[in-house]
Amino acid sequence: MNRARVTVQGARATAMERARQRLTVVALLFGTIFLVMAARTVELGLFQGISEPGIHHVKAPARLSARADIVDRNGVVLATNLKIESLYADPVRVLDPEETAQQLVRVLPDLVEAELVEKLKGKRRFVWIRRKLTPRQVWEVNALGLPGLAFQEEEERVYPQGRLAAHVLGFTDPDGRGLAGVEHFFDERLASLENADMPLQLSLDVRVQHALTDEISRAMERFSAKGAAGLVMDVETGELLAMASLPDFDPNHQAAASPDALFNRVSQGVYELGSTFKAFTVAMALEAGTATVSSTYDATDPIRISRFLIRDDHPQARVMTVPEIFVHSSNIGAAKMAMEVGADGQQAFMGKLGLLRPASLELTEVGHPIVPDRWRDIATMTIAYGHGIAVSPVQLSSGLASMVNGGHLVPATLIRKTMGYDNDGTQVISAKTSDTIRKLMRLVVREGTATRADVPGYRVGGKTGTAEKPEAGGYAKKAILSSFVGVYPMDSPRYLVFVLIDEPKGTKETFNFAGGGWTAAPTVANIILRTAPLLGVSPHEEDDGLFQQAAYVISDSRRRQ
Amino acid sequence: MRQLLTVFAAMLVLASAGGLYLLKHKVEARRDQVLALERQIMHDSEALRVLEAEWAYLASPQLVQDQAVRYLRLRPATPDQVVTSLAVLPYRLDHHVLAAVSGDDIQPVPSPRSKPVAPTRPDDHRKADVLMASGETTPPGQPSVLSNASYSLGDARHRQPRRQDFGARMQQAIDRVGGDQ
Numbered sequence: 001m002n003r004a005r006v007t008v009q010g011a012r013a014t015a016m017e018r019a020r021q022r023l024t025v026v027a028l029l030f031g032t033i034f035l036v037m038a039a040r041t042v043e044l045g046l047f048q049g050i051s052e053p054g055i056h057h058v059k060a061p062a063r064l065s066a067r068a069d070i071v072d073r074n075g076v077v078l079a080t081n082l083k084i085e086s087l088y089a090d091p092v093r094v095l096d097p098e099e100t101a102q103q104l105v106r107v108l109p110d111l112v113e114a115e116l117v118e119k120l121k122g123k124r125r126f127v128w129i130r131r132k133l134t135p136r137q138v139w140e141v142n143a144l145g146l147p148g149l150a151f152q153e154e155e156e157r158v159y160p161q162g163r164l165a166a167h168v169l170g171f172t173d174p175d176g177r178g179l180a181g182v183e184h185f186f187d188e189r190l191a192s193l194e195n196a197d198m199p200l201q202l203s204l205d206v207r208v209q210h211a212l213t214d215e216i217s218r219a220m221e222r223f224s225a226k227g228a229a230g231l232v233m234d235v236e237t238g239e240l241l242a243m244a245s246l247p248d249f250d251p252n253h254q255a256a257a258s259p260d261a262l263f264n265r266v267s268q269g270v271y272e273l274g275s276t277f278k279a280f281t282v283a284m285a286l287e288a289g290t291a292t293v294s295s296t297y298d299a300t301d302p303i304r305i306s307r308f309l310i311r312d313d314h315p316q317a318r319v320m321t322v323p324e325i326f327v328h329s330s331n332i333g334a335a336k337m338a339m340e341v342g343a344d345g346q347q348a349f350m351g352k353l354g355l356l357r358p359a360s361l362e363l364t365e366v367g368h369p370i371v372p373d374r375w376r377d378i379a380t381m382t383i384a385y386g387h388g389i390a391v392s393p394v395q396l397s398s399g400l401a402s403m404v405n406g407g408h409l410v411p412a413t414l415i416r417k418t419m420g421y422d423n424d425g426t427q428v429i430s431a432k433t434s435d436t437i438r439k440l441m442r443l444v445v446r447e448g449t450a451t452r453a454d455v456p457g458y459r460v461g462g463k464t465g466t467a468e469k470p471e472a473g474g475y476a477k478k479a480i481l482s483s484f485v486g487v488y489p490m491d492s493p494r495y496l497v498f499v500l501i502d503e504p505k506g507t508k509e510t511f512n513f514a515g516g517g518w519t520a521a522p523t524v525a526n527i528i529l530r531t532a533p534l535l536g537v538s539p540h541e542e543d544d545g546l547f548q549q550a551a552y553v554i555s556d557s558r559r560r561q
Numbered sequence: 562m563r564q565l566l567t568v569f570a571a572m573l574v575l576a577s578a579g580g581l582y583l584l585k586h587k588v589e590a591r592r593d594q595v596l597a598l599e600r601q602i603m604h605d606s607e608a609l610r611v612l613e614a615e616w617a618y619l620a621s622p623q624l625v626q627d628q629a630v631r632y633l634r635l636r637p638a639t640p641d642q643v644v645t646s647l648a649v650l651p652y653r654l655d656h657h658v659l660a661a662v663s664g665d666d667i668q669p670v671p672s673p674r675s676k677p678v679a680p681t682r683p684d685d686h687r688k689a690d691v692l693m694a695s696g697e698t699t700p701p702g703q704p705s706v707l708s709n710a711s712y713s714l715g716d717a718r719h720r721q722p723r724r725q726d727f728g729a730r731m732q733q734a735i736d737r738v739g740g741d742q
Contacts, residue, residue, distance in 0.1 A: 077617040083607055135611060160617035210622030457640035530637065539640035 068190045069199035073416045085138045085151040087129040094148035107140045159251045167264040171251040203239035203416045211530040212242040219523040223504035229265035230499040235401040238410035268365040270390040274467030275329045277386030284349045286433045290340040299332040326440045327448035331385040338384030343375040353399040360411045367392045404493045407434040442490040453521035457539025462486035464516035484520035499523045
C-alpha cells in the first residue's frame with residue numbers, strides 16, 4: 001500500500017515535474033518572443049517612425065508639364081509650358097442653344113453664332129467650341145455660368161518673346177517634341193522628367209538679341225535687302241549673346257512660316273564672305289614668317305591666272321605694305337601673301353581655325369562648309385580674300401574671335417558658361433600676331449574701308465566684306481553679300497559683332513554703294529552703340545600710341561611715293 | 562497581485578486602443594490638409610508660370626521699345642553721356658557753404674545730350690548753352706532753356722567755357738567764398 005502510494009506519488013510527481021518543465025520552456029519561449037516584439041515596437045515607434053515604409057507619403061505630381069523651360073543668361077523666360085484650357089460642350093446638357101451661343105459670342109467674338117447654334121443642337125455628347133483660351137477668356141466663360149460647357153486642360157509650348165531669337169529656340173510639334181533649334185538639339189534633356197524643374201539656360205541676352213534684330217531689320221528695310229543675319233559673340237568664352245536671321249518667324253505659329261523664314265542664315269547658310277578672310281591671310285603670313293608688318297607687295301597690276309582676273313575693289317595701283325593691303329582691302333596683295341605661304345600651309349591654317357568642318361554649335365541646323373576639292377593655286381589666291389570657300393557666319397566669327405582674343409580658338413556656344421569655366425580653347429596664333437591683327441582691324445575703322453563703323457569712345461575695330469554672289473558660270477555683279485565684322489573695345493577685345501546683309505541695294509545716302517563699308521558697318525556701329533552700355537563696356541578716350549606703330553608704316557610708304 | 566496585473570493589462574489595452582483610434586483620425590485629418598496644400602501649391606505654381614510668361618511677354622524688349630517711343634521723350638543715350646569718372650559728379654556741400662555760395666555759382670542743370678560737366682559761373686553756363694543751341698545736337702521740340710536770346714554771343718563778359726571737371730570748379734567756388742573746409 002505504502003509502496004504503491006509512493007509509486008503513484010512518484011509517478012505523479014514525475015509527470016507533474018515534466019509538465020512544469022514543459023510549461024516553463026513554453027513560457028520562456030513566448031516571453032522571449034513577446035519581449036522581442038515589444039522591443040521592436042518601441043524601436044519602430046520611437047526611433048524609426050519617420051522612415052516607416054507604411055506611412056503614405058502624399059506627393060502630388062510636381063507638374064503636368066514635363067518639358068523644361070528655356071531661359072536667357074539673365075533668367076528671362078524664352079520658352080515655357082503652360083496649361084491651356086480648351087472649351088467644349090455637351091449639347092445634351094445645354095438648356096438653351098440659342099441663348100448659350102449668343103452669350104458665348106459676346107465673350108469670344110471670333111466665333112460665328114449660327115455655326116455655334118448648329119453645334120449645340122447636335123446629338124453628339126462632345127463638341128469643341130474653341131481651343132486654347134487665354135486665362136481671361138476662361139474666367140469670362142466661367143462667369144457666364146452656362147450649363148453644359150466645360151474645359152479640357154491641354155499643355156502648350158509658349159514663346160513669350162515672340163519672334164525674338166526664333167531661330168535659336170526653334171519650335172515643337174503639338175505633342176511637345178522639339179523639331180528645330182535648341183528645342184530639337186536638347187530634346188532629350190528638355191523632355192526628361194528629372195530635369196523638368198531645371199530650366200535650360202542659354203548664353204543669349206534678350207536685350208542684346210533685340211538690339212541686334214532691330215538694327216539688322218532696319219538695315220534690311222533701308223537697303224531693300226533679301227535677308228540679313230547677325231550675331232554678337234563674347235570673344236573670350238565663345239558664348240553667343242545674340243544670333244538673328246531675317247526673315248524670321250513666330251515660333252508660336254510656326255506652321256505659317258515659309259521655308260525661307262525657317263532657314264537660319266547664321267549657322268545653316270554658308271557663304272563666300274569676302275574680304276573678312278584677309279584677317280586670316282595676314283595672320284597666316286605673319287605666323288608662317290613669310291611676311292612682317294613692313295613687308296611690301298606690288299599691287300600695281302591685276303593678277304591673271306587661268307581664266308580669272310584678280311582685281312582690287314579699291315585700287316591703289318602701287319606697292320603696298322601689309323597694313324595697307326589690309327586697310328585698303330587689296331585682293332592682289334592678299335593673293336600674293338597667300339601664295340608665299342602656299343596651298344598646304346593655307347589649308348592647314350584654315351583647318352586649324354575650324355573653317356573646314358561644320359561649326360560645333362548646339363543646333364541641328366549647322367551648315368557644312370564648301371571647300372575646294374583640290375587646293376590649287378587659284379583656290380589659294382581666291383581664298384586669301386574670301387572667295388572659293390563658303391563658311392557659315394558662326395564659323396567665321398569664331399575664327400575671327402581667335403584672331404583678336406590673344407590667339408586661342410574657343411568653339412561658339414549657345415549655352416551659358418558658368419563663372420570659372422576652364423578655358424578649353426586651343427592656341428591657333430601667337431599672342432603677338434593677335435596683337436598686330438587687333439591694331440590692323442582698328443586701323444580699318446579709323447582710316448580704311450569701314451570708317452562708318454566707328455563709335456566714339458568704344459574703340460571699334462573690324463573688317464568689311466563685300467562678296468559677289470556666285471551664279472551659274474561665275475559671279476553676279478549686281479547681287480552681293482555685304483558683311484562687316486566689328487570687335488570692341490579694340491585695346492582689350494570683349495565682344496564681336498557680325499552683320500551680313502543679303503543683296504543690299506545702294507540708296508541716295510550711300511551714293512548707291514552697297515558694299516560692307518556702306519551697309520553693314522554702320523549697322524554694326526548702331527548695335528555697338530546700343531549694346532555696349534548693356535554689356536558694361538565703358539567709353540573712354542583711346543590710347544593713340546597703341547596704333548601709331550602700324551599707322552607709321554602706312555604714312556611711311558605714302559611718303560616714299 | 563495577479564488580479565491587479567490583469568486589470569492593469571486590460572486598462573493598458575483599452576487605453577492604447579483609444580489612443581490609436583484618436584491618432585488615426587488625427588493623421589487622416591492631417592493627410593487631407595497636406596493633400597489640400599499640395600493641390601494649392603500645384604495650382605499656385607501653375608499660376609506663377611502663367612504670370613512669369615506674361616511678365617516675359619509684357620517686358621519683352623520690342624514691346625517696351627514701342628511703348629517708350631510712343632509715350633516717352635527719351636532718346637537712346639550716347640557714349641558722351643556715360644559718366645566714367647566720379648570727378649564729374651557734383652559734390653554734396655554742407656549747409657553753411659551752400660549759404661555762402663552765391664546763386665550764380667551753382668547751376669546744376671546739365672545740358673541735354675552732353676556730358677554732365679557743370680559750370681561754376683553763369684557766363685560759362687550760357688556760353689556753353691549757346692554753343693549747344695547752335696549745334697545740331699539739340700533735339701527738336703525740346704524746351705528751349707538752351708537758346709536764351711538775351712545772351713548774345715557778342716557779350717563781352719563771355720569767356721571760353723573751361724574744360725574743367727566739376728570737382729575742381731566747386732573747389733574754386735568754395736575757395737572764393739572762403740569756405741572753412
